[in-house]
Amino acid sequence: MVVLILYSQYPRSELEYNRIGHFVLGYDLYSFEYSRIEANLNNIAVVKCFEANTGEDLQTRHAKALEEVKRELASKTRENAHHGLSIVDSIHRLGIEHHFEEEIDTILSRKHQMLKGQNKHRNDYQDLAEVALQFRLLRQEGYYIHEDVFDKFWDKKGNLKQTFCDDVYGLIGLFEASQLSIEGEDYLHGAEGSIRQYLNSWLSRFHDHHHVNVVADSLRWWKDLGVQNDLKFSRDEPIKWYMWPMACLPDPRFSELRLELTKPLSLVYIIDDMFDSGASVDDLTLFTKAVKRWDVTATEQLPDYMKGPFKALYDVTNEFAFKAHIKHGLNPISTLIKSWVRLLNAFLVEAKWFALGHVPKAEEYLENAVVSTGAHMILVHAFFFMGEGITEETVTLMDGFPNIIFTTSKIVRLCDDLEGDQDVNRDGNDGSYLKCYMKEHPGVSVEQTREHVNDLISDAWKRLNKECLREANPLPPSFTKLCLNAARMVPLMYSYDSNSPSKLEEYVKSLL
CATH class of the missing domain: 1.50.10.130 (Terpene synthase, N-terminal domain)
Incomplete structure (x- = not known):
């Protein structure tokens, strides 16, 4: 059951450390701190959403308190425009903006209109x-x-x-x-x-003692799936895979989506390993065609080691579409299948290049590699499960490759290739924009190539920031933020420095 825990803050004029809340798990009470939060909330109560077993009367009291906070918020922001922005920033940093979406939009739209005039x-x-x-x-x-x-x-x-x-x-x-x-x-x-x-x-060191425990369900699902038993060569990193949706979707509303997204995300890594494992192009073509047919009987034509991954993909995708349909009234299975077929076609192109010893032109490689990140497929899944802004126009966009997803995927690909180029353990089957670019431009040094890739990443970020502006973006803000967070996560997820533990490893350990 959802509980709103309220704590008032006394007036403060400087950034400082303040204990502002508690959370309940089972029968134990733990205190937590939000450190270095912009302290302009004055006497406005801070609301946090938690799960606990409690009575209806407490839930009702908290709902009333939340409405009181909203009224106080509106009053304070009318008195002082900048004070309102500071409050909005604090609300975002506390991760409670989902309680104040209308109020935040009112404050910012008013400020924007004022600046325009x-x-x-x-x-x-x-x-x-x-x-x-x-x-x-x-x-x-x-x-x-x-x-x-x-x-x-x-x-x-x-x-x-x-x-x-x-x-x-x-x-x-x-x-x-x-x-x-x-x-x-x-x-x-x-x-x-x-x-x-x-x-x-x-710079000085700050330690974030925010621990996350919610990984047991994803581990249980992964163990029950058993795909790793069919593909001994594949990765077995379910906690790492959970890190993507956990960091990209911090809003408590999307707790179910975080777990559901981990499932297709896991399959991206598993199937990518299958395509990179040296399987014949003929077998990989059969697998791709079977997915395009979307018929479970297609497994009869597949080699034994491919039957498990196909069945997992088929079951996970159908279940995902069913849950999205129940929640939002639209069955997205057709679009989800298209996203998988697009991804597998990109994997197949790379497998053919490797089998032939072909090194494509840098732009040809990048055009295909943007798709083979799998980011498009995952973001399409997320869009339909979120259920916000689903219209005929946006569904048509998802059937294609909308600019905001393309640019996000491009950042993912270029950052992965830039970091992966330093990884001595990286599989030779993996392509790389840097290798393609240097082969195409023989006189260019490694340093110049890396600088060129960094420039491409910087340009892509500028395009992504522009695509997120409301005037040109038909997609809902929640999905837009997901795309931004996916791009922001790349430096954490793709760190290949073998000389020191990665930040990702530290975060993964914090979940155990």
Whole structure:
């Protein structure tokens, strides 16, 4: 049963550590801290959603308290526009924005309308942190705001004025804002490197003691599936696979989706291993055709080692479509099958290249490799299970390859290839944009190639930020944030440094 735990915060003027809540698991009470949260909530209660066994009366009281908080929120934000933005930021950092979606949208749309009618050279805020916060919140929620709001902070050479180089909060805010730059915003993009240097000089270690325990169901499902028994050469990393949806979908509303997405995600890795294992092109073609037919009797024509993976794919996808249909009234099975066929066709192209010893042109490789990431297939599954913004237009988009998914997939692919190029243990069957590019351009060094790939990633991020702006994006905000989070997760998931433990390994251990 869902419980809303409320704790008031006293007025604070600085960032500080504050205990603001508790969560209940079984019969034990654990306290937790949110560290370094922007402390402008004043007397507004902070609401957190937890699971516990409790009575209806407590749930009713919490619902009433939530409404009271919303009224107080509206009152406080009318009194002070920037104060409202600080509250919105704190709500986001607490992970409770799902309780205040309408209020947040009202605050930001009001701010956006105010800025649109304001002279671009007039800015009420003289504080770097305030301007950066305004820019970031509006951009990340899909509202366009021009980078010239930062003009007063640059010197004549386009560098950050020395006055602001010791403003840690301002630097952090500006760095976060720079991640939302779009094509043509040279000042904001160019400042990122220098800001990073300033912040590194102030860097100190912070330890996040946020532990996650919800992996037992995914482990149980994986063990019961038994596919690893058919494919001895395949990866067996169910906790790692759960990390993707766990980090990309932090909203408590999507707890069920996190587990459900782990299932097709696991199959992407398993089937990818099957295609990379040296299986014959003929067998792989049979497997791809069987999936396209979507008939369980097609397993009769498959080699024994492929029957288990096909049956798992067939059952998992049908079950996923059934659950989405029950929840939202639309059966997405046709689109889900198309996404799998598109992925397997990309795997098959790579298998044929490897069998022939063919190294494609860099662009030809990338066009196919964007699909073979599997990101498109997973994001399509997520869209239908989320159930928000499902229209004839958006379903048609999902049948194809919408720009926001393409760009996300491109970031995933290029980052994977960039990191994987340093992995001495990487399978020779795996293609690489860097290898294709260097073969196509014999005089180019490894360093120049890596710089080129980093430029491609930076350009892709700018396109993704632009595609997330509401004016050009027909997809719902929840799905847009999922795409952004999927791209943000790449540096964590694809870390191949064999000389030191990866951050991913540390996070995985925290789940055990």
